[in-house]
Structures are given as structure tokens and as C-alpha cells.
Amino acid sequence: MKYSQISGVALALVLIAVSFIPWVHIASIDATITGMHTTGTNFGKPAFMNIFFSVIAIALFLVPKLWAKRVNLFICALNMAWAIRNFFVVTTCFGGECPEKKAGIYLLLVLAGGMLAMCTLPKLQTK
Structure with a gap:
């Protein structure tokens, strides 16, 4: 695909942004959990690895x-x-x-799947 690499970069950037929007709401402790803010739970920062992998993927999408x-x-x-x-x-x-x-949480899955799809469609120059 002609625009698969640019699409992959865009999906990765949106995935990084999705790490900061609400993923779930736990009513008993009245907490809204995001990928980077999990106060009141033992989740840690679940989106940290997604952000790490997305930054690496952005760099690799741009290397021809x-x-x-x-x-x-x-x-x-x-x-x-x-x-x-x-x-x-x-x-x-x-x-x-x-x-x-x-x-x-649903956007996280869709965007990660989109990134995986875009990396299977590389734009390579043939000799």
C-alpha cells in the first residue's frame, strides 16, 4: 500500500493519545482508570509498554x-x-x-490491530 507507513505512524500516535483517556470505571472505589493513571488499583501503568512499543514502531515505520x-x-x-x-x-x-x-480500552485494541495490519503492508522500493 502506498500510504501504509504514514497510516502506521498515525495509528501509533493516536494509540499513545488513547493511553491517557478513560479505559474503565470501577464503581465501588469510584475510580476512572486510564492507561497511565490507575489510582486505587494495583494495575501500575498498563499502557507504558504500549507507548514504548509504539515509539519504536514509529521509528521503524519511517526507516525504508x-x-x-x-x-x-x-x-x-x-x-x-x-x-x-x-x-x-x-x-x-x-x-x-x-x-x-x-x-x-476498545480503541487500544483497534489501534494496535491497525498498526499490526499496516506493518504487514510495507512500501519497499524494488530494484
């Missing part, structure tokens, strides 16, 4: 070398796996109470 495209496939796969892990960890029911899922 075959090795960079291959490494980017691995990095985007790790990013997708971490997004799935975050979905299951953050939205898991504890003690019979299930958190209310917000749009951010």
Missing part, C-alpha cells in the same frame, strides 16, 4: 530498509499482544464486580 520492516512486524505483534493483555487485566471482574468498559 527491509530489516526495519521485519523488526517492525515483531514490535507491532508485541504491541498487539500487550494490548490484549491490558484488555483482559483491566476489564477483569474482581469480587463479583465488573468495571464499566469505556471507549479507550
